Structure formats: C-alpha cells, structure tokens
Amino acid sequence: MTKHGVVLEDVAAARHFSFPPPRTTTPTAGGGDSFRKLAAQVDLGAAVVGSWLDSMKASSPRHRLMAPLPGAADAEHDDWMERHPSALDRFDALAAAAKGKQVAVFLDYDGTLSPIVEDPDRAVMTDEVFSFVRLAELYYAGSHGMDIRGPTADPNHHGKAADSSSSVLCQPASEFLPVMEEVYAALVSRVEPSIPGAKVENNKFCLSVHFRCVEEAAWAPLFELVRAVLRDYPGLRLTQGRKVLEVRPMIRWDKGKALEFLLTALGFADADKDDVFPIYVGDDRTDEDAFRVLRARGQGAGILVSRFPKETSASFTLRDPAEVKDFLRKLVVVNADADTNNS
Numbered sequence: 001m002t003k004h005g006v007v008l009e010d011v012a013a014a015r016h017f018s019f020p021p022p023r024t025t026t027p028t029a030g031g032g033d034s035f036r037k038l039a040a041q042v043d044l045g046a047a048v049v050g051s052w053l054d055s056m057k058a059s060s061p062r063h064r065l066m067a068p069l070p071g072a073a074d075a076e077h078d079d080w081m082e083r084h085p086s087a088l089d090r091f092d093a094l095a096a097a098a099k100g101k102q103v104a105v106f107l108d109y110d111g112t113l114s115p116i117v118e119d120p121d122r123a124v125m126t127d128e129v130f131s132f133v134r135l136a137e138l139y140y141a142g143s144h145g146m147d148i149r150g151p152t153a154d155p156n157h158h159g160k161a162a163d164s165s166s167s168v169l170c171q172p173a174s175e176f177l178p179v180m181e182e183v184y185a186a187l188v189s190r191v192e193p194s195i196p197g198a199k200v201e202n203n204k205f206c207l208s209v210h211f212r213c214v215e216e217a218a219w220a221p222l223f224e225l226v227r228a229v230l231r232d233y234p235g236l237r238l239t240q241g242r243k244v245l246e247v248r249p250m251i252r253w254d255k256g257k258a259l260e261f262l263l264t265a266l267g268f269a270d271a272d273k274d275d276v277f278p279i280y281v282g283d284d285r286t287d288e289d290a291f292r293v294l295r296a297r298g299q300g301a302g303i304l305v306s307r308f309p310k311e312t313s314a315s316f317t318l319r320d321p322a323e324v325k326d327f328l329r330k331l332v333v334v335n336a337d338a339d340t341n342n343s
C-alpha cells in the first residue's frame with residue numbers, strides 16, 4: 001500500500017490546473033431575477049430567524065433540541081455505531097481493502113487534525129500529529145475547497161494557512177475577492193463592537209463569524225446583524241458550521257468538488273477504481289459533500305470525526321483528533337511494512 005498524498009483541510013501538488021466551475025451568480029450586487037430570489041432567501045422574517053437559531057443551538061453537541069427518553073440515547077448511539085463503525089476497530093479490514101492500491105489521504109483541519117478550541121487562531125496541530133502528516137508533497141485546500149494550492153516549500157509549516165511558497169492550483173471564486181474583502185470589513189465594523197465575544201475571521205473565500213464565545217442571548221441579534229450586512233450582497237450565501245456562521249460566494253463548489261479536483265490533479269481521475277483508495281476524514285457538515293463523492297464513486301472510505309450520532313454519508317467514524325492521530329499512525333506503520341515487503 002502506498003500513501004500518495006494528504007489533503008489538509010484539504011491538501012497538495014505543483015502544477016497549474018484550470019478548472020472553472022459553473023457559476024450561479026456574479027459577485028456584485030445588482031438586478032436580475034436570480035439576485036432577487038437570492039435576496040429573498042435571506043429575508044424571510046421571523047420564521048427564518050427561528051430556524052437558524054435552532055440550527056445554531058444544534059451546532060453545539062451539548063445542546064439537544066429534545067431531551068432523550070432514558071436509555072434512548074444509548075440505543076441511538078449503538079445503532080449509529082453499528083451503521084458507522086470505528087475506523088480503528090475496523091482498521092484491519094480497511095487495510096485489507098487498500099492493499100496493493102495507492103492510498104490518498106484527505107484530511108479536514110479544524111476538529112479533525114486540531115481539537116476545537118475557543119480561539120480559532122490557536123487551532124494548530126500538535127507536533128506529534130504534524131510529524132505524521134508531514135509529506136514531501138502537501139496540497140492545501142482552504143475556504144471549503146475554494147483555495148487549492150500546491151506543496152509548500154517550508155517543511156516546518158505548522159499552521160493551517162498556505163503561505164506564499166505554495167502555488168495556486170484552483171480558485172474557482174477568485175472574482176469574489178474584492179467583495180469578500182468589503183464584506184469582511186463591514187462585518188468586523190458592525191458585528192465585533194456590538195456583540196461581545198463575536199469574532200470575524202477572514203479565510204479569503206469564506207468569512208467566518210464565530211459565536212462560540214457569545215452569550216446565547218445574543219445569538220439572534222448576531223444572526224440579524226450578519227443578515228443585514230448580507231442584504232446588500234445577494235451573490236453571497238450564509239451557511240453554518242460548529243458555532244460559526246460562514247459567508248461564502250454562491251457558486252457550485254464544495255469540498256466534494258475539491259476532492260474530485262484533487263483526485264484528478266493527483267492523476268487518479270481515470271485510474272482504474274481498483275488502483276486507488278481515497279480516505280477522507282472530516283468532522284463538519286461541509287465534509288458530507290466529500291463523503292458523498294466517495295460513495296458515488298464506490299471508492300475508498302469516508303470517516304466522520306464525531307462522538308455523537310449524526311446523519312452522515314461517511315462509512316466509518318473516529319471520536320476525536322486523538323483517534324485521528326492513532327488512525328494515521330497505524331496507516332503509516334502499515335504503509336512502511338508494505339514498502340519494506342515490496343523492496
């Protein structure tokens with residue numbers, strides 16, 4: 001088994017790849033039916049605010065919208081684990097399925113390689129994890145796969161952001177950059193001063209409004225403020241992650257498309273399905289698009305990182321970044337053994 005590549009929050013290689021995706025809108029505000037429809041999406045009134053608030057609460061595992069009946073939570077968990085077994089418990093079966101194939105490993109970053117922390121700037125991999133994922137060729141895909149870069153020249157690069165030494169392979173939303181900068185400035189000036197604990201992060205093609213440190217009573221005003229800012233930008237959409245609201249360009253691009261792009265860039269697009277074994281590990285709902293791609297290709301394995309039952313298209317689960325580390329360690333050992341046997 002040969003480990004071919006790692007994708008950090010998405011991952012890696014060094015040739016330019018032009019792959020413009022279909023676009024649903026243009027980035028600037030303006031007329032047209034599609035703009036009006038999009039504007040209407042963020043302006044449905046109280047019902048929308050209520051369902052967003054429910055969703056914001058559900059993004060925290062400690063919150064349950066309904067209290068489970070005694071014993072029901074255990075039964076739900078057992079049933080879920082039966083359908084999505086631990087990738088560590090089933091490691092031998094996974095290694096057997098991957099035997100003789102090129103293994104391409106795609107890793108989400110936050111909540112997968114690095115534990116969830118209150119301050120997003122402090123979300124870094126431990127040295128131990130870093131040493132496992134350090135490869136000569138590392139591909140990076142940030143902003144939910146909208147910023148794909150080739151290998152960085154700096155072998156000590158520990159952070160999640162690609163640096164100037166890495167080459168851009170694909171930026172399907174590049175024309176949105178000026179709009180994203182404008183909206184970032186608007187969010188910083190309007191949200192941060194009025195909502196204590198709110199933090200706006202500029203991830204280039206995805207602006208993250210963190211509410212992990214915001215009192216729950218202020219979640220509705222926070223959502224309203226973000227919605228008010230976006231009213232002038234119908235080409236952008238609002239989505240939600242783990243205690244974070246995310247503003248992104250409205251294009252048909254997601255982590256599933258990024259995974260397909262990278263498989264193509266790595267030379268696996270036309271490869272016989274039996275020659276490659278992609279493994280995608282992620283914790284967020286945005287990773288579901290990648291899990292679905294693997295299911296549709298009937299190839300490799302999707303692994304969801306979660307302690308709690310969630311609706312998922314992943315086949316396997318791992319509980320937390322520590323288990324991801326153990327899984328990667330086992331993968332490295334099996335890979336090294338296979339290399340030794342083949343030499």
Ligand SMILES: O=P(O)(O)OC[C@H]1O[C@H](O[C@H]2O[C@H](CO)[C@@H](O)[C@H](O)[C@H]2O)[C@H](O)[C@@H](O)[C@@H]1O
Nearest residue numbers: 110116117118120123208212241242243244284
């Ligand atoms: O889809 P991802 O690649 O997992 O990105 C989603 C967001 O991840 C980061 O936020 C999350 O991790 C933070 C650090 O642990 C945590 O504070 C936050 O509550 C989590 O949502 C990242 O900072 C965001 O920009 C991403 O949108």
